[in-house]
Amino acid sequence: MKLKDEKDRLSYKNIWVLVEFTSEGTVHSATFELLGAARKLADDSGCEVWAVSLKANRAQTSPLLISYGADTVLEIEDKRFEGFNDELECSALERLVRKYRPDILLGAATVRGRALIPRLASKLHTGLTADCTGLEIDRETGELLQTRPAFGGNIIATIRCRDFRPQMATVRPKVMKVSEPNAERTGRVISETLAADDFLKIKQIVETVAETQSTVSLGDARVIVSGGRAMKGPEGFKLLEALAERLGGAVGASRAAVDNGWIAYPHQVGQTGQTVQADVYISCGISGQIQHLVGMQSCRTIIAIDTDDTTPMMQMADIAVKGDLFEIIPEIIKELDKTGNGKGGFEA
């Protein structure tokens, strides 16, 4: 919504966080990260944090959202939010935004967020910055400065949205810190309902299948154990799974491993797979072609295991282990079992 004048600008208030739910109906961890980030911004600019929740079930989530930093919970409860219907959620949110006029609107850069939020920004005619890794309020102008990596993390761009509201951003999961919840915090709840217009473009969700129930998804993983061509076949990935399991992590793969059919495409890290930002990335026999590196170079600590220490990956790694991964990884697993990581996995 284009700003007409200063009065119009001042009519937009508060910071909204779009609450995301998991397929089990619990609040997605990325929501707590967003509430933490929004709380800081709100304290800097003296406004409220609103958690906006489109929920399918009756479970009470508002006390939880308030304890993590929300001042107001704006919610619509309706069974039709079961599954992910982009058009329905977009229509409901568009109505709420036009009614309550938030200054800033944040969502998680998850698969869902990256489908829903661009649609919403497009409908509202406002700016949206994707996949932000930093947010701050400009002290002079009060505008939201949004930082994001582009060109596969090779450039960090700072973006603003001066003349349109709300200022919208999706935030990359695992980047913002969750604040300590405070059960003493109080807040209010505003309940709304769906409108007849919201169903006009609703689509049929035929089937929902969870394939990766036991393993952690790449986007949520704190640790990723990733393998390439050197894994030699699907059996090699079994070894990586065993390691990942002990670290409470997820298994990733290079394009070569996926194209050879050793592991399914949702595990592919890199330019034509997923961009990941784990705390620890353990690269096993991946040489590090640029298409792979741009998908993982923002991971905090990179560990590489390879027989050849001249590869780009071994040069980029924070810890480079030279040797045969088929000999070293079983030894690592043994060591981890000694420290207790084999029993129950990592505990944060």
Place this chain on the structure above:
Amino acid sequence: MKIAVCVKQVPANNDAKIDPETKRIVREGSKAVVNPFDLYAIEEAVAIKEQLGGEVIVLTMGPEKAKSALIEALSMGANRAVLLSDRAFGGSDTWATSYVLAKAIEAIGGVDLILCGKQAIDGDTAQVGAGIAAKLDIQQATNVCKIERIEKDAIAVRRLNERGYDIVKLEYPALITVVKDINSPRIPKLHDARIARRAEIPIWKPEDISADPEVIGLKNSPTQVVKTAPPAPRETAALKIEGSPDAAASRLVTELLARKLIQGVHE
């Protein structure tokens, strides 16, 4: 079936070199290519056309040289191409870009299905596809890895999410964005590439698509880039571990514990 495919020309990535000082990638080469995800969109559109009949129209917004991306699409089997090129389009952000593409699709008229790549590898925003669907007020499905069924009034597609997938049914006109898993793009035959190079590609301006000049281009885009900077260098004090497998493994785990990257229960 009338299918529109939106593509983008992007700089190609070449070899990876790591700057020893910053431990960041040195980006070399600026050869322009079709965005990799868009190749899957072109292939899928052409495959549907070959199966069911119809027409594939490929569109791009960009400078004159973006024509080569359209030629590549034509050589893969698209029927015709449209280049949206004008100074007034220059510097458009994702909102303005999706507006221009939506207006062009309206100008083409009668489009049943719109295909886009999941995202472009330069911007990585994944915003233009959903932006077009919003502006046309049609149903969307992103991250599509398989087309399940094509029916008379609807298309059922499988879209990937973090935990698996779901299957959704979209009524026409509909927009889907596709991922790599959906197909293997064909390599154009020399003969087809030669014909494609001679194709007549119209260049459309804002007036050709009835675009409102007040909402396009750098000046009217909602977002502005304030600054760009290289990422912070990685910590340069890398640790190299060599030696026997058990010694190397033990050293690594000790280091991981010391850096609190993992926790031992005996601590």
